[in-house]
Amino acid sequence: MEKIAYRPESLTKTPFTYCPGCLHGIAHRLIAEAIEEQGLTNKMTGVAPVGCSVFAYKFFNFDMAQAAHGRAPAVATGMKRSRPDMHVFTYQGDGDLAAIGTAEIVHAANRGERISVFFVNNAIYGMTGGQMAPTTLPEMKTTTSPYGRKTDDIGFPIRVSELLATLVAPYYIERVSLLSPTDIIKAKKVVSKAIQYNKEGRGFTFVELISTCPTNWGLDPIKSRDWAKDNMLPFFKPGCFRDKGEGVE
Amino acid sequence: MAKILMKGNEAVAEAAIRSGCRLYFAYPITPQSELIEYMARMMPKVNGTFLQAESEVSAINMVYGAAGCGKRVMTSSSSPGISLKMEGISYIAGAQLPAVIVNVQRGGPGLGDIQPAQGDYFQATKGGGHGDYRLIVMAPASVQEFADMASEAFDLADKYRNPVMILADGMLGQMMEPVEFKPAKTDEEIADMWRQHDSWCICPNEDGDKKHHHEINSLEIDPQVLEKHVNNIYKKYAEIEKNELHFEEYNLSDDNEILCVAWGTASRVVKSAINELTKTGKSVGLIRPINVWPYPYEAIAKAIGPKVKKVYVFELNTGQMLDDVKIAVKGKVPVDFWGKVGGIVFTPAEIKEKLEACF
Ligand SMILES: Cc1ncc(C[n+]2csc(CCOP(=O)(O)OP(=O)(O)O)c2C)c(N)n1
Ligand code: SF4
Ligand SMILES: [Mg+2]
Numbered sequence: 042m043e044k045i046a047y048r049p050e051s052l053t054k055t056p057f058t059y060c061p062g063c064l065h066g067i068a069h070r071l072i073a074e075a076i077e078e079q080g081l082t083n084k085m086t087g088v089a090p091v092g093c094s095v096f097a098y099k100f101f102n103f104d105m106a107q108a109a110h111g112r113a114p115a116v117a118t119g120m121k122r123s124r125p126d127m128h129v130f131t132y133q134g135d136g137d138l139a140a141i142g143t144a145e146i147v148h149a150a151n152r153g154e155r156i157s158v159f160f161v162n163n164a165i166y167g168m169t170g171g172q173m174a175p176t177t178l179p180e181m182k183t184t185t186s187p188y189g190r191k192t193d194d195i196g197f198p199i200r201v202s203e204l205l206a207t208l209v210a211p212y213y214i215e216r217v218s219l220l221s222p223t224d225i226i227k228a229k230k231v232v233s234k235a236i237q238y239n240k241e242g243r244g245f246t247f248v249e250l251i252s253t254c255p256t257n258w259g260l261d262p263i264k265s266r267d268w269a270k271d272n273m274l275p276f277f278k279p280g281c282f283r284d285k286g287e288g289v290e
Numbered sequence: 291m292a293k294i295l296m297k298g299n300e301a302v303a304e305a306a307i308r309s310g311c312r313l314y315f316a317y318p319i320t321p322q323s324e325l326i327e328y329m330a331r332m333m334p335k336v337n338g339t340f341l342q343a344e345s346e347v348s349a350i351n352m353v354y355g356a357a358g359c360g361k362r363v364m365t366s367s368s369s370p371g372i373s374l375k376m377e378g379i380s381y382i383a384g385a386q387l388p389a390v391i392v393n394v395q396r397g398g399p400g401l402g403d404i405q406p407a408q409g410d411y412f413q414a415t416k417g418g419g420h421g422d423y424r425l426i427v428m429a430p431a432s433v434q435e436f437a438d439m440a441s442e443a444f445d446l447a448d449k450y451r452n453p454v455m456i457l458a459d460g461m462l463g464q465m466m467e468p469v470e471f472k473p474a475k476t477d478e479e480i481a482d483m484w485r486q487h488d489s490w491c492i493c494p495n496e497d498g499d500k501k502h503h504h505e506i507n508s509l510e511i512d513p514q515v516l517e518k519h520v521n522n523i524y525k526k527y528a529e530i531e532k533n534e535l536h537f538e539e540y541n542l543s544d545d546n547e548i549l550c551v552a553w554g555t556a557s558r559v560v561k562s563a564i565n566e567l568t569k570t571g572k573s574v575g576l577i578r579p580i581n582v583w584p585y586p587y588e589a590i591a592k593a594i595g596p597k598v599k600k601v602y603v604f605e606l607n608t609g610q611m612l613d614d615v616k617i618a619v620k621g622k623v624p625v626d627f628w629g630k631v632g633g634i635v636f637t638p639a640e641i642k643e644k645l646e647a648c649f
Pocket of ligand 2: 064254257
């Protein structure tokens with residue numbers, strides 16, 4: 042009999058702490074499945090951020106670290122450099138990675154650290170209750186942009202994948218969407234590729250996952266996905282920005 | 291091994307490598323640059339990791355990652371850079387990780403200057419980062435001691451799973467003195483030191499009974515659990531306060547009319563002044579705290595001899611350790627203070643003059 046639904050051995054039995062309809066859980070699952078499929082569970086370690094996914098260190102079934110806000114790429118650097126025999130990833134939100142942790146991500150990418158970074162972009166600070174993120178869209182209302190994000194005041198959203206793709210060292214950079222089942226199947230392939238490159242020690246791999254925050258957007262899960270399809274995907278276009286394995290430079 | 295003439299910054303780096311430090315992350319700053327440069331030259335020769343980080347913030351977080359993997363790891367900086375490391379130091383203490391941090395202090399506040407100072411005493415011994423935690427803080431007064439402290443610092447960090455700071459200054463970092471090194475740890479000894487942490491650190495996993503899920507973490511969202519966690523850390527600190535008091539007694543006798551308290555570079559100058567005064571028949575003693583946390587309160591109280599009229603504190607700041615001395619003296623005799631700031635080191639003649647005025 043074929044097993045079609047199961048808990049990957051690379052996830053612990055600790056229940057996720059995410060809101061109903063939140064896509065963090067799906068992102069975790071894709072990463073966990075990819076790790077298990079490539080037989081890496083016992084050689085893997087990861088770094089949890091500060092954000093809604095702060096408890097990610099409890100969810101992955103191997104040794105994990107929890108980092109200060111934005112510092113996960115530096116922590117992962119210390120881990121990979123001291124345990125080159127292990128495989129290291131970070132899991133980070135958009136406030137964590139694209140605001141307070143901008144220096145850490147740019148320089149880890151620029152060094153070509155042999156780690157994978159999974160960047161969950163939901164255009165908002167979820168954990169702290171819906172404040173503006175560097176990725177918040179123009180005119181989007183948040184608790185700290187109550188009249189909508191004004192680009193002449195606070196600038197435009199940061200496209201992190203494109204930004205990192207200006208660097209020479211990164212091996213793989215791709216943006217995917219988690220907004221529909223078809224997108225999720227595509228996202229799984231991309232996550233698997235990043236993990237595979239990590240396994241092979243090829244270099245810095247980065248996957249941006251376009252996500253939602255139904256709770257702080259004030260929309261139900263389905264409407265959140267529709268909103269993100271209409272508003273996020275045109276600005277954060279899915280695509281591969283770098284794949285040295287496939288000759289995409 | 292024969293003595294070598296070396297700068298303090300280089301001596302502490304060499305001693306750290308000999309003690310099994312195989313990872314070093316830092317960002318350049320005067321007056322500690324010889325340390326980072328020495329590590330850049332020597333780490334590759336022992337198959338170690340040298341990495342110049344993009345900031346002190348990143349460097350200390352790299353230390354967090356490497357320490358979480360159970361490896362002997364060090365970072366160094368000078369005052370402004372140490373301020374940037376404070377967030378990471380709090381996390382390292384909270385997650386109970388062993389790590390060594392060297393501060394080659396310079397004048398502050400702000401950008402200050404690049405001359406020797408002792409203005410980071412409060413930051414090192416009373417907090418600096420957020421939350422309830424302590425650093426073990428060692429304060430060298432010679433190049434030899436600076437070097438010796440590297441290996442002691444790693445041993446203490448490993449023993450207590452707590453960050454240890456070596457609180458030096460620009461004078462000790464820059465000056466050359468003869469130094470003798472302990473033999474370098476062998477690869478086997480280093481591997482053993484790493485393995486002692488296998489029960490909690492990030493390391494490869496195994497299936498079945500031996501499967502582990504180690505968490506390097508300072509987050510406890512449940513207040514009851516956090517309270518227990520912090521109380522446990524403080525039990526450890528109580529042990530450290532019992533076991534790791536370290537101080538030097540200099541010229542102590544029942545004839546002392548003045549008792550001086552000074553640490554680090556300042557204590558060297560005070561010793562010279564005491565020697566001069568001894569020649570003229572004036573008796574002055576000195577207590578030099580070698581570890582400034584834990585602090586030798588009782589030793590200071592005990593050193594106040596029957597004839598002591600005054601306890602005199604000399605520091606290269608505006609009076610920071612002074613507070614601890616007052617706690618130790620408990621008002622039994624007057625406590626006086628004189629200090630220099632701005633990166634200016636007082637001379638033996640100046641100290642002698644201050645002391646003579648007390649007789
Ligand atoms: C130094 C520091 N500053 C601020 C915070 C508060 N804080 C916690 S989570 C967060 C934002 C997280 O947003 P994001 O990274 O987008 O993750 P999400 O919750 O949306 O998944 C902030 C500002 C903190 N914990 N530490
Ligand atoms: S607040 Fe938003 S991002 Fe956080 S768990 Fe809830 S839905 Fe997900
Ligand atoms: Mg977010």
